[in-house]
Amino acid sequence: MVLIDSGSGLANATIQQRLVPVRLFYDFLMEDGQRDSNPVGRGRYTPGRRHRGGHERGLVPRLTKLPWIPTEQQWLDILAVAAAEPVRNRVMLALAYDAALRREELCSLRTEDLDPAHRTLRVRAETTKNRLERVVPYSAPTGVLLSGYLAHRATISRARGPLFLSESRRDHAQPLSLWTWSKVVRRIALAADVPRFSTHTTRHLCLTDLARMGWELHAIATFAGHRHTDSTLTYIHLSGRDLADKLSRGMEQIHGWRVQMLARLGEPATGTVAL
Structure with a gap:
């Protein structure tokens, strides 16, 4: 109570x-x-009835709160801890960021959803929040990790099906559950002393990074699997540091322009008539 x-x-x-x-x-x-x-x-x-x-x-x-994203140092701390994790956990963390995957989408991936030749994966409609299928790419470094995991997975099970398998004695070779993945991420977050880091943080960070790189809003919405850009706006925000940098650059330009105008006041006037 x-x-x-x-x-x-x-x-x-x-x-x-x-x-x-x-x-x-x-x-x-x-x-x-x-x-x-x-x-x-x-x-x-109701539009048009505000005064009635x-x-x-x-x-x-x-x-509505802005999504939390880690600082650069906090992200490096997370990666330092994750580097000692088994290959399955490392590739899951990499895919979660690369493809901006939700926890359910990540844990529901199947072997047939992968297209290593084009480095893309299919996020099936039934695993998404809004039942909207999409195909997203992943990076070359993640592709190397994934290749290593597939070789490791073959030692657990050669059957096609769920991509990520449990290696515990109780659930050996069974699909990895959402709760197990949450526990893995929580353990990494605490070990890195970044307790706010969660399974959804990688999605926040990826979409924010895409906005920082200049991606258009509709492109980010498509990548994220949002039907409406209103949903995308809640994920995309600039940190205080980003805003400070933008303000600093803007003020430098304004300051330079004002100094230039002041300098012209000291120049002799041309084409004027003395009175």
Whole structure:
């Protein structure tokens, strides 16, 4: 139990989820004729009716946080720890970043989804969040890691099927579960002293890096498997350091222009008539 004045509480997303059954209960009471209104507002907006009651606020404001991404040093710390991991874990981490894969997409990959000749992999629709299939590339270094893992996988099972297999005694040669992969990433994060690093961080980082390289929004949305660019915008953000660098470069240009204009004030005027 968490007291209101304890200084800690539930996350905004958790509160939103817990309000859903309460809201649905009051919907039921309204349909049953026991209530005339639902006190748990949904928070919706009808265009053109803002000044006529078209804007309704939810009971709890919905907060949207920017995705967290590691600093360059934190990323290097993660890689330093991951370098000592088995080849399966290393190739999974590499693919998770290279292809901006969600945890479910990564763990659901099958051997037939790979196209090593073109260094691409198919993310099947049934494994995606929005049931939208896509084909994404991966880098040459990841291809080398993947080749090494496939050779290692053959010593566990030569059967086609799930790409990543468990090597534990209890589940030997069985598909690697989502929870096992989460535990692996959590262990790496703690060993690197980067506790905020999670299975979704690599996706955040990849999409942000694509934005830094100048990719267009629609291209990033296609790569990420988003139906709408609104979803992509929540993943793409610039860190404070990026904004500071941009501001610094912009101010240098402005400063140089102002100095140049001031310098011209000292130049003798031409074509003027002395009075």
